[in-house]
Amino acid sequence: MAGLELLSDQGYRVDGRRAGELRKIQARMGVFAQADGSAYIEQGNTKALAVVYGPHEIRGSRARALPDRALVNCQYSSATFSTGERKRRTHGDRKSCEMGLQLRQTFEAAILTQLHPRSQIDIYVQVLQADGGTYAACVNAATLAVLDAGIPMRDFVCACSAGFVDGTALADLSHVEEAAGGPQLALALLPASGQIALLEMDARLHEDHLEQVLEAAARAARDVHTLLDRVVRQHVKEASILLGD
């Protein structure tokens, strides 16, 4: 896009943020009473909803049951009204399947699946509004939903996207910044140990810059963790006050 300055000389981005600054995050746990766990998150204008069922008996073919671990089944779907142009997506299309697979890999690394052999955990994520960073918002929402369901996890999984413009790494890209075509990296991190659950990038980036971008994404993911941690603690505190024992 000619004339669109992703990073001004004073160091401000298109929406007025600094290079390493996150968008405003608001999250809520326990939004659905019917599901075992549920959560809703807003990262700037990106809104995602996650719902978790499980662990429960494997539905469908019993043959898929793993004798020593739980099966994690993730499904991603994007609402027709989530993008600027209304687009009807079929259920099994390529992007949904790929996202579902990535989410599954991420959560298989974090959930302690050995504790629930021969059962199944379902994670359904829906993006209600997509303004960049949809994978990150989905992972963050799903983490809160899994916590709400009481399924044991190694640690939080916090995700953030990062890009690279004019020699500076940008954290938490919005749709405008993603559409500009520069390299983008999505990182899902387990903050306490610093282990990476998933790292994804499909663009061309010189390897000298990789460390800088990775560092920016990791720092942003840790900031996300601080926020999610606060949300979970508040939720647990309220619940234990109401339970009163």
Added chain:
Amino acid sequence: MAMEMRLPVPRKPVSESLGRETKKHLVVPGDTITTDTGFMRGHGTYMGEEKLIASVAGPVERVNKLICVKALKTRYNGEVGDIVVGRITEVQQKRWKVETNSRLDSVLLLSSMNLPGGELLGQGVLVQVPPSLVKRQKTHFHDLPCGASVILGNNGFIWIYPTPEHKEEDAGGFIANLEPVSLADREVISRLRNCIVSLVTQRMLLYDTSILYCYEASLPHQIKDILKPEVMEEIVMETRQRLLEQEG
């Protein structure tokens, strides 16, 4: 038919004064509970490089040398002696698969149907609640003075049914009692069901006394009004008051 619609309102934060004064140690996954290796690890924790780390979000419970973290909401984990209410999902050759809100379906063998233990239930209403809200008590079968009986399953399935007039000796097998239930009984059962649902939304522990107090507090309102948010808050607040008075 009248229908009521409301706009969403911002949720009021829970006031601290509602609870007792005990400050519990709350943890979230990834938090280190202790670096002391002398403790045994219970549910909700795991061992990671010399320290005990939490795997669920909730309060830490310590019983002598055993540390565990109790998650707020989990699927039911069976224990010996628990009473559970289940829903039959599958009929196989020699056994039935029963859904009990746990992580795997339970099995009920046909041979155990006539033993005291497996009992098929007739007409009534099933309410599903989170298992952590059912209080552990000596007995889970309650005949409430308002005219209905309730079975509080430990797995979170609650069965409300009209009190049978006379206890009959089951001559083996199950004969479905298909007599229509009277209107008065039906009203009592619906009122009880709505009361239980409102107690659950306010996250109160369920046991015979709390359900009974809630029922009595709801009598001035119409049955369908009980599910309205402000009525729900009012009757649960009243129930809480009465329970506190009764204890202290």
